[in-house]
Structure formats: structure tokens, C-alpha cells
Amino acid sequence: MNRIHYLGESWKHLILILGSMIVILPFYVMVSFSLKSPGQIERNEGGFFGTENSMVDERCVKLREPDRNAIAAARDRFEGLDDTQIYRALLAEIETDCSMHPIVYNYSKAFSEAPLLRYLMNGVIVTVSIFVIQVIVALPCAYALAKLRFRGRGFVFGMVIFCLLIPVHAIALPLYIMLAKVGLTNTYAALIIPWTISVFGIFLMRQFFMTVPDDLIDAARMDGMSEFWIVWKVMLPTAIPALLAFAIFSVVAHWNDYFWPRIVVTGNRDLFTPPLGLREFKGDADGSFFGPMMATATIIVMPLIVAFLLAQRRFIEGITLSGMK
């Protein structure tokens, strides 16, 4: 009996372990690549951390390759050597100059090759603005749908549910055209406005508000609060766990979004969000930059992972919602 029980349990765990491996593997590769030299990445060796303590930045060497003048200038230092030998000696010096630990190389490149800090700041501006406006819109909507009685409430809520079914990609083109017509492409507004009304947020908050006892709202009315203040002073504080869950959904989606910024931000690099920044490392004639690219990716996901770990308990509370009461 017990053995059968354990067997059943272990199957579950096996499946979960497999599932988590599938999820974790790309992260493993990402972090590992960000720690290794290009050579080891290409040869697929060096384990997770990479074994080289220093590597030569070939691009750096290429850029500083000694020319005729440099060799002429260095003749005094290398007396008795011919030009080819001087060239080799100089090159060796430059190579020592240009060599560093792969981690330092990858992460410094991440910040120097592209204005990553600027991208991160853009990401913060966009995601925070989207979230704040979503909350400003969703809370009163959800309150009305959950707690106020008015003609057509069922219909309106039906429309909210219906809107949940519309994939973003289906309406991307019309949205883009509308933004282009009012001349908003290549602005923060283009990145923010299409996301300010979140039907998912309205739905989630409405479901949560349904669980808030009517008495609480009546008590607030008796105390003299207006409906407006009830939303912000009574409903908002009680809805913090649900809001945190929504925040994670919203922030993760828009921080990681590549599709929409790629459409509306065409030229201006100052508006790039972090995922767009990754494009800077896409392979070109100089060869690929997997190390710095993965370093950038690691830096981009780090804030999300830290935030998730901090809010993990609240997050699960928010998703299950039933555990609240």
C-alpha cells in the first residue's frame, strides 16, 4: 500500500522535475554563456563557469593593430629588431592589454556596446507607467462591475470577458496605424498607451472585489465616504495581494515585451526597451557576441527574478485568491 503510494508520488515529482528542467535550461545556458569566453562558447566546453582565466578581446586587438607609424615610433624601444619583429612585439603588448577575464569582458561589453542603463531606465519608465495607469483604470471599473448595481452591468462584464479573448497580435496593426496617424510612433506614449486599459486587470480585480463583503462598503458609506474614496481608501488597501499578483503579470509582460516596442520604436535608440537592446548584439560581420548578449539578457531578467523572489508568497496568494479569506 505504502509503496504504491510512494510510487504515485514519485511519478508526480518526476514529471515536475522534467517540467522545471525544460523551464530552467534556457536560463542555465544564458547564465553560463555570460560567464564564458567566446572561444569556449563556440567550442562548447568549460562547463558552467568556463575554465579560462583570461581571454583576448580580438576586436580590441584589431582596432589597435600597429600600423607603419606605430612601428616607426617604436623603433627606439626595440633596437636591433627588424620591422616584422617589432610588429610582433607590439602586437604581443596589445594582446596583454586587451586580455581580461571572460566575465569582465562579457559584462563590461554589455554596458559599453549599447547604452544598457538607458534601456533599463526606459524599461522602468514604460512598465511603471503602464502599471500605474492600468491600476487607475482597472480599480474603479472592477469596483463598479463587482459592487454597483446598474443596468447593463452583465453586458459590460461580458464585453470585458470577450476582450480577454482578443490576442494582442491581431489588433497590433490597427493600433500601429492609429498611433502613426496621430504621430505618436517613436514616443514613450506609443509604448504605454495601448496597454493602459487592461481587461485582464479589470477581470482579476473584479473577481477579487466580489469576495470583499458588501458590509465593508456600506460601513464606508455610513461613515460618509464617497464612492470615489471607497475605491481608493477601502478597496485599494484590501486588494493589495491581488494588485501584487497583477503587478507581476503586468510588469513581467511589458518588461519582457519585444513585439510591441519593435513595432512602434523604429529609429530612436533612446527609446529602446531592454529586450530591444539585445538586438545590438546580434551577429554581424564581426562575428557573434553571445557572451555579452547573454550578459545583457541576464542583467535584464535579474530585476524580475529578484522582485519575484521577494514577493513570492504574496504572488501565490494573489493567484490563488481563495487563500485570502
Next chain:
Amino acid sequence: MSHIQVNAIEKSFADTKVLQGVQLDIRGGEFLTLVGPSGCGKSTLLRIIAGLERQTSGDVVIAGRNVNGVRASERDLAMVFQSYALYPHLTVRDNMMTPLRLRDLSKAQRTPLVGRYLPGSKKKLAGIRETVEETADILKIRELLARKPGQLSGGQRQRAALGRAMVRRPVAFLMDEPLSNLDAALRVHMRAELTDLHRRLQATFVYVTHDQAEALTMSSRVAVMMDGRILQLDTPMAVYADPVSRRVAEFIGSPKINILPGRLDSAGRVTVLGHSMARRITDAAAQSVSVGIRPEHLIDVPTDSDAAEYVGVVRRLEHLGSDLYIHASLSDGQEMLIIRSDPDAAARYSYGDPITIAQVKGAALIFDDKGDRLRTAPKKESAGDDALEVA
């Protein structure tokens, strides 16, 4: 302290009529209880008085002012809810300060962060704080002021909710089943406290409950509601002893009143299970009636007793410590009677034993076939052979 008039209030939700012309005059300073089974419309009536619900027709007049179009907060009433409805994110102190803040501070003074530095706020806030502390002292919850509702027990939350209602010194307190969420012992205790509080505040209390024990123990007057109507409005004792209809008699009193089928002849004589009753019904046509007898008006007597009226079999003994309730089925097997007896009787009876039952004379209540009460004529002295008859 002020009186509240409810005039011909009707309320419909979609097709269902919840209140059908309710007329109620609540005197200033009284403790009036609206009692009735769930769904009778008592809570709706209270919410209409509070201004949380709009009546379909009719008027609510508070202290001579028609408040039909007046918002809940401006009616100067306070409400205590079954779920206490304390703001979960605020401390007890802030909970209690909220109604005063909203009433006494101007909009500008209520602005977050800056409001408290505006001229006048400091003094007003100090006044509010003082009121809150005084109220907390009355309710003995001063040491709880810094806690949040989540850290309080049921009884403490109840007190905090009362405190929030009291700070405003309202015209009247409206209470919607405030004790229903407490455990039995605490409920009995809070009953006493509420009665005390009412005496001390001398304020009008309108109290809604489905628990007839609460209604009987606390109120100055009780309004029994059923199907959106007030059936009877009287003192607790009058409602219990002199109910206007069978439904009121059945609702008030625990255990329930015994109802036996009877027959009324044209002479006004009532016959129940073969016994005729002494008292006569004045001017009523012959019809079938029901006779209500409260358990305390039935006595178990020795089998050979002259007073013996009903014979039955013991089906269940309910021992409450101070009282013993004997459930007996009558010999015809159809009717059940509940008899209150003293606990010693438990030794005499066990399941299946025969029992003979007598009835306290003059205590039976007679209802016609529609359930309305039929009054008996005052009993005549020395009415000859009638006096020999039982009951």
C-alpha cells in the same frame, strides 16, 4: 435621541416584493428589535432606514425630517454590521477616527500627507482623538486601539465596531445581526453589554435579528416581521404571551409552541382531541381551529390524575440542566407535544414510556383556519358545569 417614522414603505427587487407597506414608529430612546425568519425583509427595512437602499415607495422620517433623498452619511445614523465591517488595513483607532474625520475635517484637511498641516486640522484631530479615547474607555478597548482588526478576537472586533458607531453620537444606532458571528457564550454576554450600553447612552437602538432570544431579552419593543410585513409590534412579553397570529406564536418561543388541531362549534366551544375547553370564543363561525399550547403550560401528571388530558408516549428527552423538555407523541400517533418539566422528571421517564399530560388552564391560544388569533370571552365565575371541564 430622536424618533424615526417609517411610513408605508414598499420595496421590490425585480418581481419580488420584499416589503409590503411597512408602518413603524420608533420612539426616541427605545430599543426596538426587528425579528423574523431570514428573508422576511427585516434587513432590507433597516438598510432603507439607513439610506443604503432606496425604497420603492413610502417615506422615512427621522426626527421630523423626511430623509428620502438624503444620503446615508447625512442621516446621522450609525450602523453595526454582522461582519463588523472594520477596515482591515487600519488600526482600531483609525477605524474609529474615520467617521469623525469624514464628518469634521474639510476636504482640504483630509488630503493625504499635507492635510494635517493645514490651519485648524491639528486642533480638530486632537478633538477627534480625544473622542475616540473616551469611547474606547466606555467599551474598555483602550489597549486595543493600536491593533488591527486581524489581531482581534470576535468579541473585541464587535466592540471596535460598536466604538466606530458610537463616536459620532448618532441619532440612532442601527444594528444588523451584530451578535450572529459570536460563539454562544459570548453572545449571551454581549446581550447584557448591549442592554447596558443602551441604558447608558439613552439612544435609539434599532436592532435586527433572527434570534428570538435576543429579541426577547434586550428590547423595549419587538416588531415581528414575516413576508415583508410587520405582524405584531409590542413589548417582548406581550408578543410572547399574547401573539396576534399562529405564525407569531410559532416564531417566538423556544422550543416551539405546540399546535393541536381543534374544532370550533357554533356555540363558540373549542374541542381539541376529544376535550372541550372551558373558555368560549366570542362571535365566531364554526370551523376547524388550531390550538397552541406553550411547553411550560403542559404538565406531566400521574396516570390516575383527574387533570389528565392527553396520553402519549415519550419519544425524546432534552435535558438542558435547568429544564427538561419531554417530546411525546400522542396516542393517535400524529401529534407531537413538547412538555417542559423539571430535571428530576428525567428519572421517571425513558424512551417509549407512557406519559399523561395535563394543561394549565386558560393558557391555550386559539387560532382560526387562516392563522389569526381568536379571542376568548373572559371566564365567568361559577359557570356551573363548565367549571368542571378542564382547560
